[in-house]
Amino acid sequence: MSRPKAPRVSMADVARLAGVSSQTVSRVANGHPSVVGSTRQQVLAAMKELHYRPNSAARALKSGQFRTIGVILFTLSSTGNSRTLEAIATHAALQGYAITLIPVAMPTQDSVLGAFTRLGELAVDGVIVIMEVHLLDAATVTLPPNVQVVVVDSDAGDRYTVVDTDQADGARQAVEHLLALGHRTVWHVTGPEESFASDRRAQAWRDTLTAAGREIPPPQRGDWSAESGYRAGLALADEPGCTAIFAANDQMALGVLRALHERGRAVPADVSVVGFDDIPDATSFIPPLTTVHQDFAEVGRRCVEGVLRQIERGETEHGTALVPTRLVVRASTAPPIDGR
Amino acid sequence: MSRPKAPRVSMADVARLAGVSSQTVSRVANGHPSVVGSTRQQVLAAMKELHYRPNSAARALKSGQFRTIGVILFTLSSTGNSRTLEAIATHAALQGYAITLIPVAMPTQDSVLGAFTRLGELAVDGVIVIMEVHLLDAATVTLPPNVQVVVVDSDAGDRYTVVDTDQADGARQAVEHLLALGHRTVWHVTGPEESFASDRRAQAWRDTLTAAGREIPPPQRGDWSAESGYRAGLALADEPGCTAIFAANDQMALGVLRALHERGRAVPADVSVVGFDDIPDATSFIPPLTTVHQDFAEVGRRCVEGVLRQIERGETEHGTALVPTRLVVRASTAPPIDGR
DNA sequence: CGGGCTGATGTTTACGTAAACATTACGCAG
DNA sequence: CTGCGTAATGTTTACGTAAACATCAGCCCG
Known part of the structure; x- marks a missing residue:
């Protein structure tokens, strides 16, 4: 019933149908200005007809960028982690970046080291570490040189970019x-x-x-x-x-x-x-x-901004960014009963 | 201070240092049997010296597989979602698969459709949808043909593979x-x-x-x-x-x-x-x-198994798998006071 | 009216990997 | 001792994209 061999549609296929070269298809796909209107329309029509989707693997191979951020964390059971992750995912998506989750089985240096080793082979441009940084120290040596890191939950602002709640x-x-x-x-x-x-x-x-x-x-x-x-x-x-x-x-x-x-x-x-x-x-x-x-949303937003700044502009400024907090007074606090 | 232009180490570099061809490096990397011990050692040493890491983009381009599963969900704030996601990530990692998060901003058909459209360009072999399936129906048409789907929270077992709590x-x-x-x-x-x-x-x-x-x-x-x-x-x-x-x-x-x-x-x-x-x-x-x-862990495990079966063996068997539940009696229940 | 210039499009090439095919060299059987 | 098979390794090629370079046509200006 299902056809596992669905042949992937490539630029060449679109080019053939539109009667142009595949380079022109590439130009249309990337919004390059020097394509005349009529040609562009033809190409777009052909893309639509063939259901063309760019191949991200080829694109990444060519450009050396994956448009993906890895998030290393130990567990999602804590509210803070999962809400930070959600904010990260949302903001990354807004910037056209995808999120790859790298769960670490246990909070030991071995596990973390393993995660970072795997990371080397993963298709990520940068990494956000939601974890105490001491666990990361041993692993640092194996960090791929191209990968930028932002850390949450740490005071290692002198060695990394750190974003945290105040x-x-x-x-x-x-x-x-x-x-x-x-x-x-x-x-x-x-x-x-x-x-x-x-x-x-x-x-x-x-x-x-x-x-x-x-x-x-x-x-x-x-x-x-x-x-x-x-x-x-x-x-x-x-x-x-x-x-x-x-x-x-x-x-x-x-x-x-x-x-x-x-x-x-x-x-x-x-x-x-x-x-x-x-x-x-x-x-x-x-x-x-x-x-x-x-404000977990803000923490997530700043994390993404931090990695992207490093990835896209090559700026590696270390330091700690603190997100302010706010006391919310409800019904569990009151003056003490005097004379106790 | 940082060097954004860190030149990526390729198989060719390793091959040069080890004095072999890059194909031999490839064979060592993939555990191919027909490489004699001494050569293998040389290559491994060269890999280590250069900190070689396989390039997943090139690998994906060649093989057509990304070893990545996408997870589409609406929010992580619900305990169920985040715990299922965690289980999915853990099991996927065990099988050598990475997880890409695809957050959907709002539970509307438009948002979902957008997510699926992006999905077409994303590097994923399969998708797990943690969402009511009706929201997905409109989007189905744009689903890339190669991508396999498993759904949580649905009764659409006749059209998809569904995993859910009973x-x-x-x-x-x-x-x-x-x-x-x-x-x-x-x-x-x-x-x-x-x-x-x-x-x-x-x-x-x-x-x-x-x-x-x-x-x-x-x-x-x-x-x-x-x-x-x-x-x-x-x-x-x-x-x-x-x-x-x-x-x-x-x-x-x-x-x-x-x-x-x-x-x-x-x-x-x-x-x-x-x-x-x-x-x-x-x-x-x-x-x-x-x-x-x-048992969220079990739901996650079965989701991963389900997609992987589809991806790796091309089996697209629809149907619903129900994970059993268990009543845990604590202190909030007791017999009623009679005579009320 | 012709040379050069500009804008649109085509051709070549490289990215890193791995399958397919080619080439060695060595050992053993006839 | 010769030839063939096999195991080890090398060479070629293709994956899909996009940068770099090449070509071509038309037009402006001297």
Whole structure:
């Protein structure tokens, strides 16, 4: 039934039908000016009749460009990654670039190295790495020389072009919001150790408390998952002085909310909770979550701009571009009950 | 600082250094048997020294195959899509295939048509469409003849190869679970109209109630978002006879939980709630959500298998492959309070 | 009125790979 | 010892496109 041997239509076929040379077909395809109107019409008609589609492999071979950007990432399960990826794909498409996904099975240097090795054979002009950069360091040696790199989630702005959310400022806003409400100090649930974003948020949390002259409670280590937030929340629910919690992402905040609920600590009456990310579901948490809004779309847009600038203009300017964040106040934060 | 003109290393360069012909290099690269050991070693050494990487464009031009699968989807914001995509990417990589993302800006026929037109020029051997198939119908005519298609979220098994979760059976399990607990009937919050998955779940809900001889309450229309679930939940909270709600996905269930909470209806004491998807966060809802687990990894794996079978063996067998679902009972369901 | 110039189109070539075909050299059988 | 077969390697060619160069016709200006 199906014909696997569908013969591909080439410029030569179109040229034959239109009665011109294949070079003229090429000129029409690329919008070259020096083709007279009547000829152009003939060629266009022939293209349409034969359903001509340019062969991207030949085009890439000739031009040395693939018009494709590779995106290396570890997982799509985190909201941040998948939303950044979506924004990247959208903006790349707008610029006429396709996206090739390069998933890395596990966040180990071996896996990353493997991904980069494969990358050498892949048809990409540039790469966006959504990953902590330390994992990338070992792999750098094998990076094909023509491939440009932009990195998210890193502080390696001296060696790469880095685009990231302004993690520190977001965390500062969260902590200051809680302090401004009158809380004596703020407890923190962190992300996993390997994450630069988590580090950065924790550091800013510490710095903001220090700057305000507040005590720094021991941080609870999480792993971004709601489950880990739940465990941290159970621990914090038993801390008598804990009236304000800043969770490093919304999913852990969800877990914290559940733990507090189970232990009979009311939010925000007894304890205030702030998250980070502003995932769409955050408005429907119980109660709706005060959180730090990240502009993933903007991060994606700047990533694409960054690689394209490198690819098309050969500019390799390193440095870090920070995308601002914004605190969104909902119902999970309130002043503490005095006299506790 | 950077050298944009890094000259690409070709087989000819390797051949020169190794003192053989480029054809011999090709044979070594492709593991052809008739190359004697010593020659092979020389070539491999030369490859390593020059950091040779095969040029995929040339290879594709020669072979007519790109070893790439395109994935067309509308959005990554839904858990299902992004997790299916991740599974697809992982399995494709295992088979030596890359994934090219083709995002469609809006779920309109025009957008889809545009995506498919671009597709013609893209370097892909096959396509996986994660989208309701009706949107695809208008675009089909422009599908390049060599490209194989597998569809998710559709009942078009007579015209395409379709892989999907067994939506109907999942919904049936959810409803039967609630009836078995003793609820008189089950109310339903649906997904958006255009979604086949939503239709299918709603249909199975209706059928299961009918088969049990129960009354069928008017369904509440949602759009997959937690916000829409919240609105539906507010409406249902005021329904006196409503003791059991089946939401067509977990996010809408989250919204329902919040609405019930705000109206003072306890879950599961007053009302039981069941979701669909089993997103990781579902364990941390208040209370932890009983839901229908979808095996996205398996869906992704079968999609890849399906396209590859078509690409590599030219088999174009249509039909629908259903991936089974499993009800996960947590704390959001319980028998109704009698005498209401 | 003719030479050169410009604009439209055709011809040649190269991109990197790999199939198809050609050429060695070596070993073994007659 | 000669010839043939086979295994190893080299040479040619084609894939589809587009840059570079070549050709041709018409027209402007001296």
